[in-house]
Amino acid sequence: MPNIAIIGATGAVGDVFLRVAEERNFPIQNLKLLATARSAGKTLKFRNKDITVEEVSEASLSNSDIVFCSATSEASKKWGPIIREMGSVMIDDGSAFRMDRTVPLVVPEVNAIDLSWHEGIISIPNCTTTPLALALHSMRSISEPTKVIASTYQAVTGSGSAAALELREQIKALAQEKPIPQPIVYPQQIAMNVLPQVDDFDEGNFTKEELKMRNETRKILHLPDLPLTATCVRVPTMIGHAETIHVEFKDPVDLQEIFSTLSQQDGIWISDSPNEYPTPLTAEGNDLTHIGRLRRDETVSDNRGIVFWCVSDNLRKGAATNAIQIAEELIARNLLRGNNA
Numbered sequence: 622m623p624n625i626a627i628i629g630a631t632g633a634v635g636d637v638f639l640r641v642a643e644e645r646n647f648p649i650q651n652l653k654l655l656a657t658a659r660s661a662g663k664t665l666k667f668r669n670k671d672i673t674v675e676e677v678s679e680a681s682l683s684n685s686d687i688v689f690c691s692a693t694s695e696a697s698k699k700w701g702p703i704i705r706e707m708g709s710v711m712i713d714d715g716s717a718f719r720m721d722r723t724v725p726l727v728v729p730e731v732n733a734i735d736l737s738w739h740e741g742i743i744s745i746p747n748c749t750t751t752p753l754a755l756a757l758h759s760m761r762s763i764s765e766p767t768k769v770i771a772s773t774y775q776a777v778t779g780s781g782s783a784a785a786l787e788l789r790e791q792i793k794a795l796a797q798e799k800p801i802p803q804p805i806v807y808p809q810q811i812a813m814n815v816l817p818q819v820d821d822f823d824e825g826n827f828t829k830e831e832l833k834m835r836n837e838t839r840k841i842l843h844l845p846d847l848p849l850t851a852t853c854v855r856v857p858t859m860i861g862h863a864e865t866i867h868v869e870f871k872d873p874v875d876l877q878e879i880f881s882t883l884s885q886q887d888g889i890w891i892s893d894s895p896n897e898y899p900t901p902l903t904a905e906g907n908d909l910t911h912i913g914r915l916r917r918d919e920t921v922s923d924n925r926g927i928v929f930w931c932v933s934d935n936l937r938k939g940a941a942t943n944a945i946q947i948a949e950e951l952i953a954r955n956l957l958r959g960n961n962a
């Protein structure tokens with residue numbers, strides 16, 4: 622059984638990671654829980670045992686077969702090469718290595734095959750990319766997508782535990798009719814508001830999140846030129862990212878065939894009734910990509926366009942579960958590099 626370390630064990634994803642690993646009975650010989658000096662000495666429960674959090678260091682990583690990194694880009698960039706050099710594998714939740722040509726970017730249901738060429742670092746996609754890539758992958762068996770437009774409605778836990786606290790504090794202040802505390806995580810108040818900005822602005826007035834959705838989807842699907850425009854919006858929900866997705870296909874498509882293909886895809890649940898649509902609360906706490914409101918996009922000629930609504934738990938399939946599924950695939954495919962694997 623592999624030795625495992627988690628960098629960022631005290632964060633929003635780290636917390637869910639421990640629960641998902643328990644639920645899935647993920648095999649672990651020895652578990653190291655790592656974070657910064659701020660959290661060193663805290664204890665976290667795993668399989669009914671208290672484990673003390675340590676500050677991440679070379680010594681703390683030295684005997685690991687798999688290191689899950691769920692911290693910051695800086696931490697991934699610092700520890701990734703060291704972990705690779707040590708002969709273990711880093712599965713990284715952050716964006717630091719996602720577009721690196723030597724790093725597979727993997728949603729196991731879509732491109733587990735890419736794990737075969739890993740060199741010690743594997744990335745998981747951004748939490749809005751994962752459900753989009755899964756749905757597009759499934760529908761590709763009917764016709765190739767030739768254009769995608771996505772609008773997102775993203776929960777605050779997507780920005781980590783500090784953002785969840787910020788929304789709670791603002792809601793509490795509103796309920797008590799007190800002044801709203803100055804926002805720290807977001808540029809403006811998030812309670813009773815929506816912000817058309819996720820991450821910083823980048824080229825062409827897109828945000829980094831919007832460019833991640835485009836570039837990562839292309840890499841996962843091996844469609845380097847797929848036209849894809851995203852608008853990413855932060856909304857005052859706690860967990861569960863929602864998206865409206867318009868897809869234009871090469872050929873005319875039959876809606877019933879799209880429905881039945883999506884309903885047969887591992888990891889997808891699709892509603893067959895317009896008023897039984899999934900919401901972020903439907904997705905919270907489970908690993909499914911929930912799809913509803915499937916209909917024709919009438920702006921596209923020749924019956925080549927569809928539009929649907931999609932929701933998934935950003936902390937689970939968007940992060941922790943996807944990372945654990947990758948580790949399970951590495952074990953099953955004998956692709957670990959360490960001695961205890």
Ligand SMILES: NC(=O)c1ccc[n+]([C@@H]2O[C@H](COP(=O)([O-])OP(=O)(O)OC[C@H]3O[C@@H](n4cnc5c(N)ncnc54)[C@H](OP(=O)(O)O)[C@@H]3O)[C@@H](O)[C@H]2O)c1
Pocket residue numbers: 628629630631632633634635655656657658659660661677690691692693694695696714715716746747748778779780781782783935936939940
């Ligand atoms: N939240 C999501 O929905 C989501 C989805 C997909 C991917 N991700 C990615 O997952 C990562 C973690 O996100 P999160 O939402 O869990 O953030 P978070 O709640 O802010 O937690 C951050 C964690 O990283 C630790 N950390 C921060 N700087 C560190 C450093 N220099 N060295 C070691 N540990 C460090 C923190 O430790 P302390 O307790 O010591 O501060 C904490 O455990 C990010 O890269 C994010 O992009 C998040």
